[in-house]
Amino acid sequence: MKCKTATAETERTKLVNYLKKNKDRIEYGRLRRGGYPLGSGAIESANKFISNIRLKRSGAWWKVDYANNILKLRCAKYNSKFDSFFEEYEQNAKQQRASRPKRIRRVK
Numbered sequence: 001m002k003c004k005t006a007t008a009e010t011e012r013t014k015l016v017n018y019l020k021k022n023k024d025r026i027e028y029g030r031l032r033r034g035g036y037p038l039g040s041g042a043i044e045s046a047n048k049f050i051s052n053i054r055l056k057r058s059g060a061w062w063k064v065d066y067a068n069n070i071l072k073l074r075c076a077k078y079n080s081k082f083d084s085f086f087e088e089y090e091q092n093a094k095q096q097r098a099s100r101p102k103r104i105r106r107v108k
Contacts, residue, residue: 050074 003009019026031038054074055067062070076085 046078050078 001012003012028038037043051071051074054070055062073082073085076082
C-alpha cells in the first residue's frame, strides 16, 4: 500500500506496528465463532440500562457512596446474583458483630 504523503506513511507504519504488537489480542474470528460481541455497543447499552436510567432521573441527585451502592445492587440483580449478594452481606455483618468487643454492663 503506497502512501501519498509522509504523514500517511508514518501513520500506516504506526498502525502496522500496533497490529503486530497486539496480534495475540485480536482474535475476531474466534470471538465471532464463540458468539461474543466484538464492539462496545453491548457494554454501553448495559451501562445505560443499569446506571443511567436509575441514577440520572430528572431531579435526582446522589452522594457518590450511595450511587455506588445502588449500582452494586442493580448489577447484582441483572447478573442473577442478588440473593447471593445479600447472603454475603449477612455473613459479613455477622462476622463484624461477633468481632466487636463485648460491652460490660455496670450493675447499680
